[in-house]
Amino acid sequence: MDYFNIITILVLLAAAFGYINVRFLKLPNTIGLMFITIVFTLVIFVISYFDSTLLDAERYIITQIDFKAVLLDIMLSFLLFAGALHTNFQQLKVQRWPVLVFSTFGVLVSTFLVGVSVYFLLQLLGLQVDFIYCLLFGALISPTDPIAVLGILKKAGVPKKLEAKIVGESLFNDGVGVVVFLTIFQIALLGTGEVETFDVFKLFGQEVIGGILLGGILGWITYRLMKSINDYDIEVIITLAAVMGGTLLAHHWHLSAPLAMVTAGLIVGNDTVRNASMSEITETYVDKFWELIDILLNTILFVLIGMEMLVLTFKMDYIIAGLIAIPIILICRYLSLLLPINIFKKKLDFVPKTNLIMTWGGLRGGISIALALGLTDAMQRDLFLVITYVVVVFSILVQGLTVEGLVKRFKED
Template sequence: MDYFVIASILVLMAAVFGYLNVRFLKMPNTIGLMLITIIFTFAVFILSYFDDSLLNAERFIITQIDFKTVLLDVMLSFLLFAGALHTNFEQLKVQRWPVLVFATLGVLLSTFLVGLVMFYALPIVGLHVDFIYCLLFGALISPTDPIAVLGILKKAGAPKRLETKIVGESLFNDGIGVVIFLTIYKIADLGIENVSALEVLELFGLEVIGGIILGLILGWITYRLMKSINDYDIEVIITLAAVMAGTVLAQKLHISAPLAMVTAGLVVGNDTVRDNAMSETTEVYVDKFWELIDILLNTILFVLIGMEMLVLTFKMEYLLAGLIAIPLLLICRYLSLLVPIKFFEKKLNFVPKTNLIMTWGGLRGGISIALALGLTQVMERDLFLVITYVVVVFSILFQGLTVGKLIKKLEVK
């Protein structure tokens, strides 16, 4: 089965499941698609007791897809650029310091807290894992997922200044989270005695600062090219070329493509560039094109997340560990946000209960699963993949469905 056939099947499933959601369930797309795919996969499991043809076909499709590569090296750049393009730049500029602290210090603190609590919690269910591998799990589960967050917050009716904090944090902490994961992965793989502090700082600095600088350059070049012509077709293609060529260049230079695409999207999407470089027609076409890319890749992504059940190694102690991890991760996220929020809340007039809403609204998604799939068996891949999947499903289905009700219940205006 070639890649075109697999892609066609995935798009067909996304279209059918998306239709069922819009027609009958009427849930946010990310939640509805994932729920329908999980139900479909369970139905295939049950059907396999009578005829396993469909199960084997679905399992074959999912084993042919390198989910980690597809998401982190391809889809993520498009999704982050689209998300950044439609982020309110002026609001983000006002909230830049808390967003920056949430996405850096918050992720680092969360990584350490999660690693620590999992190291002591896993023996409760008879699992003993080295601290460095628990820390690696902390790194892959700490970033919140902008892909899951964006659509849900808009439907929830969150205030703009709160939405900007959550979305801004999610856009940037993806890139930061991936860099932290890769840094700890290198230490776990080579051994802490074989990795110097200078190497860690060099890797972290090159990935983060290099990604942001590349994004600024890409955004500026895109702006200059769009300003010099007035042809909406070509201008849309220029934005697409910036993402595709920029991603390839970032990978070749070994710098963070996610951070580069977020930065480029913010530059191209800000009001000054829109007013100076885009006609009204171009602005409409650029926005609609990237909205369509966003929706298409989102639907495929959450169908894939639902299908990833087929690669899990289900053991009772793994499932119990996943259930234990859910409240522990929420507590760790709450604590990691506490200091930055207390520091900034008086200066920036935070909405009431910001910490509680950001904790419950910080959804985990495909990025965590992709990173978990990149672990080796020595790093307890099967265990952490099951825990990650349980956390992601709970996060999207339960937190995603109730964050709007939480905002209304707290009467956040």
């Protein structure tokens, strides 16, 4: 089966599940699609006891897809650019300092807290895992997923200044989180004696700062090109070329493609740049094009997340560890946000219960699963993949469905 056939099947499933969700369930797309896919896969499991044809076909499809490469190297750039393009730049500018601290200091603190907590949890469950691998799990589970967050928060009625914090943090912290993960991954792979402190700072600086600089340059070039012409067809293609070309350059120069695309998207989507470079019809076409890309890739992504359960090694102690890890990770996120919120809350007039809403609204998604899939067998890949999957499913289905009610409750208070 070639890639065209696989993509066609995924799009057909996404369209069918999307229709069922909109027509009957009426859940947010990210939640509905993943829920339907998981139910679909469980039904196939049951049918396989009588005839394994469907299960074999689904398992074949999922084994032919390198989820980590597809999401981190391809889909993520498009999704982050689309998300940043439609982000309120003025609100984000006001909230830039807390967003910066949340997405750097917050990720690092959460990584350490989760790593330590999970290490002792696994010891209590009789699972002997090296501390460095638990720290690696902390790095992959700490970033909130902008893909999951963006779609759900729009329907939750979160106050604009709080939405800017959560969305801004999720746009940037996945890029930072990937760099932290890669750094710890190298230490775990080579050993602490083989990795110099300078190398760690060099990698972090190159990936993060280099990615942001590349995104800034791409955004400026895109703006100048769009300003010099008035043809909405070509201008849409220019934005597409910026994302695709920028992603290639980021990978070639070992820079953070996610951070580059977020930066470029924020620049191109900025109201000042829009007014100076786009006619009204161009703005409409650019927005609609990227909204369609966003919806299409989101539907495929969450169908894939639901199907990824086929690659899991289900053991009872793994599942128990995943269920206990859910409150631990939420507590660690709450604690990692305490200091930044206390520093900025008076100056920026934070809404009541900001920490609680940011903790519950900070969803995990495909990025965490993709990173977990990148672990080696020696790093307890099967164990951490099951824990990650349990946390992600809870995050999207439970937190995603209840965050709107949480926001409304505190609005009334």
